[in-house]
Amino acid sequence: MGTFFGIEIGRRGISTQQLSLETTGHNIANANTDGYSRQRVILTTTSPYSYPGMGAGQQGTGVKAQEIRRIREQFLDYQYRNEVKALGRWQIRQDILEKLEAIFNEPTDEGLSQLMNRFFDAWQNVARYPDSEGARSALRQEGMALADAFRHLTDQINDLKADIGSSIEAKIDEINSLARQIRDLNSQIVKAEAGNMAANDLRDRRDLLLDQLAEIVPVQVEEDRFGAVTIVVRDHTLLTGQKINSLSTNANGEVTWPDGENYRPGHQPYGVLEGLLEAVREDNSNPGLIQSYQQRLDILARAIVDKVNALHQEGVGLDNSTDILFFDELNSEDGAGSVKVNDELLGIDGLGKIAAATKKDAPGDGSNALSIAQLRHELAVKINDQPTATFGDFYNALVAELGVQGQEAERMVDNQTVLVGEIDNRRLSVSGVNLDEEMVNMIRFQQAYNASARLISAIDEMLEVLISRTGLVGR
Numbered sequence: 001m002g003t004f005f006g007i008e009i010g011r012r013g014i015s016t017q018q019l020s021l022e023t024t025g026h027n028i029a030n031a032n033t034d035g036y037s038r039q040r041v042i043l044t045t046t047s048p049y050s051y052p053g054m055g056a057g058q059q060g061t062g063v064k065a066q067e068i069r070r071i072r073e074q075f076l077d078y079q080y081r082n083e084v085k086a087l088g089r090w091q092i093r094q095d096i097l098e099k100l101e102a103i104f105n106e107p108t109d110e111g112l113s114q115l116m117n118r119f120f121d122a123w124q125n126v127a128r129y130p131d132s133e134g135a136r137s138a139l140r141q142e143g144m145a146l147a148d149a150f151r152h153l154t155d156q157i158n159d160l161k162a163d164i165g166s167s168i169e170a171k172i173d174e175i176n177s178l179a180r181q182i183r184d185l186n187s188q189i190v191k192a193e194a195g196n197m198a199a200n201d202l203r204d205r206r207d208l209l210l211d212q213l214a215e216i217v218p219v220q221v222e223e224d225r226f227g228a229v230t231i232v233v234r235d236h237t238l239l240t241g242q243k244i245n246s247l248s249t250n251a252n253g254e255v256t257w258p259d260g261e262n263y264r265p266g267h268q269p270y271g272v273l274e275g276l277l278e279a280v281r282e283d284n285s286n287p288g289l290i291q292s293y294q295q296r297l298d299i300l301a302r303a304i305v306d307k308v309n310a311l312h313q314e315g316v317g318l319d320n321s322t323d324i325l326f327f328d329e330l331n332s333e334d335g336a337g338s339v340k341v342n343d344e345l346l347g348i349d350g351l352g353k354i355a356a357a358t359k360k361d362a363p364g365d366g367s368n369a370l371s372i373a374q375l376r377h378e379l380a381v382k383i384n385d386q387p388t389a390t391f392g393d394f395y396n397a398l399v400a401e402l403g404v405q406g407q408e409a410e411r412m413v414d415n416q417t418v419l420v421g422e423i424d425n426r427r428l429s430v431s432g433v434n435l436d437e438e439m440v441n442m443i444r445f446q447q448a449y450n451a452s453a454r455l456i457s458a459i460d461e462m463l464e465v466l467i468s469r470t471g472l473v474g475r
Helices: 005-029 074-104 112-128 133-193 200-216 271-280 289-314 367-377 391-431 435-469
Strands: 039-045 063-070 219-223 229-233 236-240 381-383 386-389
Touching (some): 005 039, 005 063, 074 200, 074 391, 112 133, 133 229, 133 271, 200 229, 200 271, 289 367, 289 381, 289 391, 367 391, 386 391
Antiparallel strands (some): 039 063, 219 229
């Protein structure tokens, strides 16, 4: 054991306490950095020294920094990603339902429900005053307003679908971008940790990107022994090693993998992307959110057009015309988007062609107009060739279901937000920086640093006595 051994112990103390103090400063500086996990220097004793042939046993040789450890709980990361994927889906569903509610705009005086009532009220008025041009003109205007409403609703729904399509493309770009960033971090982490050194800050950045990715698509993350992660999304691998299987859209607007297979959401959709795909899914046996409302709007429009036209063709106008449609036949592809009042009724002599009567040369006959007005009370809407509801009841059921689904989505978003927030708070309690705790550590490490420096000073004074003053007594 050398004379200068105590100085080495002090030197080791200074260096380790300085490293601890610098790590504390790093924590304080990143207290508000998203995704940052607090770090701690793990201190351990250096190998002890044994005196040969002496009973004193081993003598300590000081301290060393074993590692700078990132304080993080992987299980909480798994829980967070497992719950945030559900939150992403419900947030998208809530947003789309709110937009649908704004499109249908019920209950208001400008909504489709009131327009249908005014349309049939106008027929009732024509039944009272069949030879009145004012009543006939009002009917024609109400018919045009109803047709415009159907077309406008369809256009808005199509615009919403186009907007969702753009959102899907944006989310695909984001997924691919996140995968590339994670791949690059994988490479940096593997290189940094090849020398048995933890790349804490790089891992924090990668975990933050994984959290963002988990909100968009459901992910399974596995880390290999070198520190790189593999990401699996549903039945395909998104990232493995340095290879990324990027998502894209084809000519039909479908999301596809590089092998040509379509992205297939699970039975229970998760994540923002699957929420968007669920909304625009076109499957007659299992229609998506938007298609289900578009289909019912088409059913309602077709029922009104067919029923009104059937009676109108049998009726007689003031000019004794007959077999005239009130609405044009619907286009099978456009559905409610093709509702339009017959051009024959829009001309100068069109009012006289409105078939209010059932007999010719009977200007005071409004029996056919009365029959059309009474359609509102009939079970005129058919589902699977079976009459199920009146026009008003069918549409009211559509609006009521939209409201119920909107309330459900709002409730689920609130519940899931609370759950995700609680898990994130638990993560922060483990990984987050507590400034009060860091201030205490800063003082503790500072005092230990000062004490180590004081140890070196004390040994220096001892050596000064030994070297400079030994042997001078009595001279």
